[in-house]
Each structure stands twice: as C-alpha cells, then as structure tokens.
Amino acid sequence: MLRYIGGSESEGHFALINEACSMFAHTNPLHLDVFQSVARFEAEVVAMTADLLGSKEKASGAQVCGNMTSGGTESILLAVKTSRDYMKMKKGITSPEMIIAESAHSAYDKAAQYFNIKLRRVPVNKEFQADVKAIRQHINRNTILIVGSAPGYPHGIIDPIEELGKLAYSYGICFHVDLCLGGFVLPFASKLGYPITSFDFTVMGVTSISVDVHKYGLAPKGTSVVLYRNHDIRKHQFVAVTEWSGGLYVSPTIAGSRPGGLIAGAWAAMMSLGQAGYLENTRKIMEVSKMIQKGIKEIPELFIIGKPDMTIVAFGSAVLDIFEVNDIISSKGWHLNALQRPNSIHICVTLQHVPVVDTFLQDLRDAVQTVKENPGPISGGLAPIYGAAGSMPDRGMVQELLVNYMDGTC
Ligand SMILES: *Cc1c(COP(=O)(O)O)cnc(C)c1O
Numbered sequence: 001m002l003r004y005i006g007g008s009e010s011e012g013h014f015a016l017i018n019e020a021c022s023m024f025a026h027t028n029p030l031h032l033d034v035f036q037s038v039a040r041f042e043a044e045v046v047a048m049t050a051d052l053l054g055s056k057e058k059a060s061g062a063q064v065c066g067n068m069t070s071g072g073t074e075s076i077l078l079a080v081k082t083s084r085d086y087m088k089m090k091k092g093i094t095s096p097e098m099i100i101a102e103s104a105h106s107a108y109d110k111a112a113q114y115f116n117i118k119l120r121r122v123p124v125n126k127e128f129q130a131d132v133k134a135i136r137q138h139i140n141r142n143t144i145l146i147v148g149s150a151p152g153y154p155h156g157i158i159d160p161i162e163e164l165g166k167l168a169y170s171y172g173i174c175f176h177v178d179l180c181l182g183g184f185v186l187p188f189a190s191k192l193g194y195p196i197t198s199f200d201f202t203v204m205g206v207t208s209i210s211v212d213v214h215k216y217g218l219a220p221k222g223t224s225v226v227l228y229r230n231h232d233i234r235k236h237q238f239v240a241v242t243e244w245s246g247g248l249y250v251s252p253t254i255a256g257s258r259p260g261g262l263i264a265g266a267w268a269a270m271m272s273l274g275q276a277g278y279l280e281n282t283r284k285i286m287e288v289s290k291m292i293q294k295g296i297k298e299i300p301e302l303f304i305i306g307k308p309d310m311t312i313v314a315f316g317s318a319v320l321d322i323f324e325v326n327d328i329i330s331s332k333g334w335h336l337n338a339l340q341r342p343n344s345i346h347i348c349v350t351l352q353h354v355p356v357v358d359t360f361l362q363d364l365r366d367a368v369q370t371v372k373e374n375p376g377p378i379s380g381g382l383a384p385i386y387g388a389a390g391s392m393p394d395r396g397m398v399q400e401l402l403v404n405y406m407d408g409t410c
Contacts, residue, residue, distance in 0.1 A: 004218055004350040013272070017220055020261070020268035027260030030251065038260035041267040042068045048270055049211055049225045052187045053179065054200035064201055065234050066227035067252050068213075068263055072180035073107040074254055075210035075226035078237050080111035080145065082228070083174035083208065085236035087144035091172070098145040099138045101130035101159065102341065103152035105178060117144070128152075128306035130159035132167060139171055149178040150186060150199035154339045154346065155305045156312025158182070162198050165205030174207040174233075180224070181348075183211030185310055188275075188282035196309065207233055216281075216311075216350075218273060219266035222259065281351060285311045288357050289349045295361035301368050305344055316344035320371045328367035334360060 027035040029042055046066045047055075055064035069075045080098065087093045097118040100108050104121075112119035120138045125131040130148055139146075146168055148159035161177060168175035177199060179186070190196040200209065209227045213219040228234035241249040273281070289311045296302050296315050302322075305314040316322050326336055326345045336345040347353075353360065 004216055004352075009351070013218065013269070016272055017265045017268055021220055021265040022261065024264035025259075025261035027264075028257045029260055029263065030257050035260055038263050041260075041263045045213065045223075045263065045266050045270060046225055046227070049183065049213070050201075050227055052200075053183065053209055053211065053227065054202040055227075057202045063230040064227055065231055066225055067237070068258075068266065069224045069226055069253050070222050070255065070258075070262075071214060071224045072105070072178075072210055072212045073110065075180070075212070075224045076105065076107040076176075076178065077111045077114060078226050078253060079176045079208040079210055079228075080108065080117065081115050082233060082237040083145040083176065084115055084117060086207075086233050087174060089236065093142055093144055095142050096144040097140070097142045098147065099135050099143060100147040101135075101149070101152070103128065103130070103154050103157070103159075104147050104149055105153050105180070108147060118142070128155045128157050130164060132160055132163045135164070136167055139167075139173070143171070143173050145174040145176060147176045147178060150182045151309050151312060152178075153181060153312070155314040156181075156308045156310050156346065156348075157306045158186075158197055158199060158309045160197070161203050161206070165203040167205070168207070169205035175205045176208045176210070177203075177206050178210055180210050180212040181215055181312065182310060183209070183225075184213070184216035184218075184278055185282050185285070188279045189286055189310065191279060192283055192286065194286060201227075201229060213266045213269065216278075217266070217269060218281075219269040220262055222262045223266040284354050285349050285351060288353050289313060291357050292347060292349060292353075292361065295357075295364070299365060299368055301372060305342075311349040312346050313349070314339060314344050314346035316342050317368075320368065321375075324371045325364070325367045328370055329363050332363050332367075334363065 024038060027038045029035060029038045032039045045068055050064040050066065069078060084096050087096065097120060098112065099120045099122060101124050102121050103124050109119060122131060122134045122138060135146055146164060148161045148164040150158045150161055165175055179199065182199065186196050186199055207229050211225050213223040213225060214221045237252060239251050289308065292313050293304060293308060296304055301317050301320050302315050303318065305316060322343055322345055323338060326338060329336065336347050338345055
C-alpha cells in the first residue's frame, strides 16, 4: 500500500512513531500481567477509535468494545468469525452464508475460505453502491452477515449504511461496516461540512466495524481496530483453551504473541495528531480530492465512476485504453491502482499529493493525449521484466528494481 503522509511533515511524525515502536518492541500483550503498559495502550486506541465512531452517542447503545489487530484483513477475518459463532449461538445456523457487494474487499473472500462460509457476491447498483434490494433477495435462513463499506476500496463510494442496517436488523442478522479506509476520514469530513451519510454505531443494526489505523490514521503498518456493538457479540471472538498442558490460555485475536511495539506506535500516532491533526489532514486531502475530480471532469476522454464520497477517485474511459494511460503515468512516478467492471484506475489521495496536485493533473492530461495519438499497445512501463525474449533478468536489474520500489511504496 502507499504512504499516507508525505514531505517534511512526515519526518517528525515518523521519528516519534519509530521511537515508540522501538521502546516497546520487546513487549507482548499476550502477557497482560507483565506488560500492563501495552494493554493500556491497546485499550486506549480502541476507546479513542470507538469514540470517533459513535460509541458515546446514545443511539449506539454505548457498549462498544474491541481489539487491535494486524490490519484490515485481520479485523475483517475476526468480525466474520465472530458473527458466524454469534449467529450459531443465536439462531443455530450451521451452514453459514454471507452476502456482500461486488465492491467489498477481497478480505471477505479470504474469510469465507478460512471459516467455511458460503459467500454470495451481489452486483452494485447504478451508483456503484451496494444494492440493498439485491442483497435482500439473497437473504435466507442461513444468512449470518451482510456487509457495507464506507467507502469501498475500488471506487471510494459509501454504501447505503442506514438501509443495510435496517435490513439486517429486521432479519436479526449481523451487519459489518468496513471503515478500513474511511474510519479516520469520514468523521472529520462530516465535521467539515461535507455531506456524508451515516456510517457508524449510531446506525441501528450495525454489529461490527473494522477501521485501519495504519491507513489514514497514520500509524505504523500492521495496526487496525475491530469493534463490536457489545460484549455479547465480541465474546465469540475469543479462543480460550483449558485442555492443554500449558494451563489456561486466552487469546482475543488471530495471533498468539502480538507486537506491543506496533500498539505503542499506533497510540503515539493518535495521541500526537489528535482530533485537530486528523481534522486538518482531512481538510487538505478532501480539497485535493475535489480538485482532482474537477480536473478529471475537464478531460473529455475520461469519466469518473459514480460520485466519490471521500479521497478515492476512480475513473475510466469510453474511448481510450485506461490501462495504457496508467502505464504512462506510472512511468512518471504516480501510483494508481487498476480496477475492473468497468476497466478503470483509482487514485487514493493522501497528504503526499497535496503539494503536487497540479503536476498530477498535467501528467494525466499529457498521458491521455499520448494514448489518444498512439492507439494500440505502447512499449515501456513494467512489461519487459519477464516478457522480453532473450533478456534474462539479472541480479543487478533486480537490485535496481528493489531500490525503485523502495522509493515509491512503503
Ligand atoms: C485496505 C482495506 C482492507 C484490507 O486492509 P489491509 O490492511 O490491507 O489488510 C479492507 N477493506 C477496505 C475498504 C480497505 O480499504
């Protein structure tokens, strides 16, 4: 994944986080009694995150609880496993199924495979949102869980969370909101006056939420939070073992031993940025997102997919090969992600883009022009590494590539 912070402002931030990580690198929250400091950091990161996502509002029921995990995928895996076991207890479901939109993250496929759950993926509606009617049609007595993303990774569009919440509530099934990308942006964008529809525990029917601190929370990679509406649901996340020689063993997440350093790093990131820091960052990246949307709209060969709610802008073309456009802008150092159905690419706007938005739009206009003037495949980009006949990759080339990769991603 890309870096969410850039330029000189990143240096002090990274230094503080690196210090926090290294100070606690040898701690392990599995041993709560020995490492009380990291247990406290984790509890505070969870509480601060829950607070951002409506836990203190009356409507939420005010029992929100959760854990830190290694990333969005683990948060999702846990929410799915927990929902499965909760629904087994509540309704006796033993052949579980879940329903998600085509735009939901691939982590749900992983969860379905790991936990033996039948996955039903449903096409999105014309606005590229989860199609509530289509999801309703797939609900049956084995359904344990539906999912809404706020926003979805491909197009940056928020699903109709309130409607999905009502649906889940009326059928007595679980509803997970994927805030992996949006959790540290939407609460602030909303405060700034952007029209953001409801997405958190204040929505009736939401049973769990995943939110990545290591994306827009600007914490070190390997940090995310999974939250539940109440302890009754969350208790199904835990594994407690009494029947082995090691005595009572209780573990809340997928890992046994966990890196206390990363927990301390996430805590330091949140404490040092504070609500004011996230608000200011959100103001900047939302403005850049709007500028990019405006710039793309002014390029007649391109169209934007749906109405981006946040800082992910996906776009395609009816007249050009958008992946050729991507190859050219990639060669200029931009990092966009390729998407399908329809073919398109997206930019995930971060603080790194704030000072260079005009250059990006100029490079994009130039790339579109180049592809327009040279239809058909264009040589260059990344293709020759494996493809070119007669050119065996050598160690020098791989080393060079490693260095290139290091600059672009982190
Ligand atoms: C990034 C992301 C995930 C997965 O998170 P990882 O941290 O990469 O495991 C899940 N859902 C959404 C919407 C995401 O953006």
